[in-house]
Amino acid sequence: MKFKQDYFDQLSGFYSQVTPQGLPRPQWLAWSEDAAALIGLKQPDDELLQGLAGNQAIPGASYYAQVYSGHQFGGYSPQLGDGRSIILGEAEGPQGYWDVALKGAGMTPYSRHGDGRAVMRSAVREFLVSEALHHLNIPTTRALAVIGSDLPVWRETQETAAITVRLAKSHIRFGHFEFFCHSEQGSKDKLKQLLDFTLSQHYPELSRDQAGYIAWFNRVVADTAKLIAHWQAVGFAHGVMNTDNMSILGDSFDFGPFAFLDTFEEDFICNHSDPNGRYAFGQQPGVGLWNLQRLAQALVPIIASDDLIAALNTYQHHLVQAYLVLMRDKLGIKLVEPAGSEQDEADLQLIGGFTQLMEANRLDHTNTWRRFAQLDPNSQHSSLRDDFIDLAGFDTWYQAYRERLGQVSDVAGWQAARAQVNPKYVLRNYLAQEAIIACEEGNTQPLADLHQLLTRPFDEQPEKEAYAKRPPEWGQGLIMSCSS
Ligand SMILES: Nc1ncnc2c1ncn2[C@@H]1O[C@H](COP(=O)(O)OP(=O)(O)OP(=O)(O)O)[C@@H](O)[C@H]1O
Numbered sequence: 361m362k363f364k365q366d367y368f369d370q371l372s373g374f375y376s377q378v379t380p381q382g383l384p385r386p387q388w389l390a391w392s393e394d395a396a397a398l399i400g401l402k403q404p405d406d407e408l409l410q411g412l413a414g415n416q417a418i419p420g421a422s423y424y425a426q427v428y429s430g431h432q433f434g435g436y437s438p439q440l441g442d443g444r445s446i447i448l449g450e451a452e453g454p455q456g457y458w459d460v461a462l463k464g465a466g467m468t469p470y471s472r473h474g475d476g477r478a479v480m481r482s483a484v485r486e487f488l489v490s491e492a493l494h495h496l497n498i499p500t501t502r503a504l505a506v507i508g509s510d511l512p513v514w515r516e517t518q519e520t521a522a523i524t525v526r527l528a529k530s531h532i533r534f535g536h537f538e539f540f541c542h543s544e545q546g547s548k549d550k551l552k553q554l555l556d557f558t559l560s561q562h563y564p565e566l567s568r569d570q571a572g573y574i575a576w577f578n579r580v581v582a583d584t585a586k587l588i589a590h591w592q593a594v595g596f597a598h599g600v601m602n603t604d605n606m607s608i609l610g611d612s613f614d615f616g617p618f619a620f621l622d623t624f625e626e627d628f629i630c631n632h633s634d635p636n637g638r639y640a641f642g643q644q645p646g647v648g649l650w651n652l653q654r655l656a657q658a659l660v661p662i663i664a665s666d667d668l669i670a671a672l673n674t675y676q677h678h679l680v681q682a683y684l685v686l687m688r689d690k691l692g693i694k695l696v697e698p699a700g701s702e703q704d705e706a707d708l709q710l711i712g713g714f715t716q717l718m719e720a721n722r723l724d725h726t727n728t729w730r731r732f733a734q735l736d737p738n739s740q741h742s743s744l745r746d747d748f749i750d751l752a753g754f755d756t757w758y759q760a761y762r763e764r765l766g767q768v769s770d771v772a773g774w775q776a777a778r779a780q781v782n783p784k785y786v787l788r789n790y791l792a793q794e795a796i797i798a799c800e801e802g803n804t805q806p807l808a809d810l811h812q813l814l815t816r817p818f819d820e821q822p823e824k825e826a827y828a829k830r831p832p833e834w835g836q837g838l839i840m841s842c843s844s
Pocket residue numbers: 440441442443444445463470471472473474475476477478600604605613614615616844
């Protein structure tokens with residue numbers, strides 16, 4: 361790996377230098393070839409294993425933990441930071457630089473009461489979902505590898521420690537800006553330094569002045585809205601949308617108790633520690649805005665409030681437009697020109713009508729959408745109909761859908777296009793769980809197979825049909841704890 365150290369060199373005071381604690385008897389549990397290619401790596405070898413396990417220094421790496429704060433479940437935590445993630449620097453790849461972070465590499469000055477470790481099950485889940493979201497064309501941090509060990513760690517029971525090697529275009533979170541706003545008590549210097557750094561690294565086309573700052577915040581609002589539109593369209597519940605888990609670049613970031621929906625449920629809660637459903641699936645669009653409001657508040661010392669508010673006011677527009685693009689594509693309906701609010705409103709009703717029917721009929725989110733890849737849209741008799749108990753409700757909806765769709769001339773082409781946007785395979789919790797159990801038993805093959813499957817989520821892969829099944833009884837409504 362070849363590193364540059366811009367964050368480390370240019371932002372002293374924004375991190376603490378740390379030494380990883382190392383993992384005894386490390387072993388590769390997972391490796392992502394295409395994430396490796398992002399930073400010019402080819403093969404996992406022993407030297408790299410010892411380096412990424414924190415047992416040996418990696419040449420050119422600076423080991424540091426970033427400081428940030430954030431709103432967690434609505435309340436402000438003034439002092440957070442990388443309590444178990446150690447960043448090595450920005451590794452050079454053929455198409456740019458990626459932060460390399462060892463998540464679970466031991467204690468840092470920000471560990472508070474934690475042990476600095478990650479357990480194997482959470483490291484595997486983060487690895488799988490990072491790679492799965494990427495291949496679903498959803499912005500996300502990536503994962504290079506999972507390194508396991510026999511080091512015991514305590515959660516509800518004894519488990520073993522592991523490290524996820526995370527690649528991110530940036531680790532800067534909304535919470536970084538919150539920290540330097542609130543801790544500096546009105547001094548603009550650090551906040552401005554952080555924003556200028558963010559702009560120079562990630563938005564080089566923007567000027568580092570008021571106009572550039574405003575344009576940048578508008579971008580953050582739009583990118584966050586687009587990310588959440590993706591989550592809603594694919595049926596992904598993040599579970600812990602605290603502002604310290606919101607990437608400034610609009611990437612999906614920090615994966616804990618996340619879930620892809622099995623049965624479609626608007627109020628689905630995936631996080632055991634969220635009984636009130638603050639981060640329920642259907643709440644995510646609102647939480648995205650709430651989080652952006654917290655970021656805007658932190659930016660008040662350096663960006664005029666009116667400009668921040670004007671940008672926040674565009675959130676809903678970006679979200680709805682991005683959502684409409686994705687959902688029209690899933691349904692195979694085209695935007696009718698001229699674009700306008702009436703058409704949008706009618707399409708939102710059509711989409712909402714379908715998701716309500718899915719919910720009322722307890723249908724599987726992924727499999728139901730995938731049906732559009734086999735549907736003959738010119739036929740009055742839909743193969744989808746058999747899935748519904750409320751046949752009258754379905755017939756009414758289907759008639760409206762066919763009217764909106766019109767006659768399709770190239771049915772095969774239309775179906776193929778639906779298969780490219782309605783995935784066949786997603787990382788259902790029970791699939792992740794099966795791979796984790798196998799790893800506990802020393803068998804990493806199921807994890808490798810699942811990872812491989814998820815790199816081609818839109819392809820049929822007939823030999824892997826079983827992975828598209830709804831969860832068996834034991835795997836239904838698996839709710840993950842926050843402990844990781
Ligand atoms: N086992 C642990 N030891 C020390 N600190 C921890 C531990 N688990 C979580 N933390 C810290 O608690 C805060 C909130 O944790 P959260 O679960 O959001 O993040 P994370 O999963 O540890 O890391 P990241 O956000 O980098 O993906 C963070 O500051 C995090 O570093």
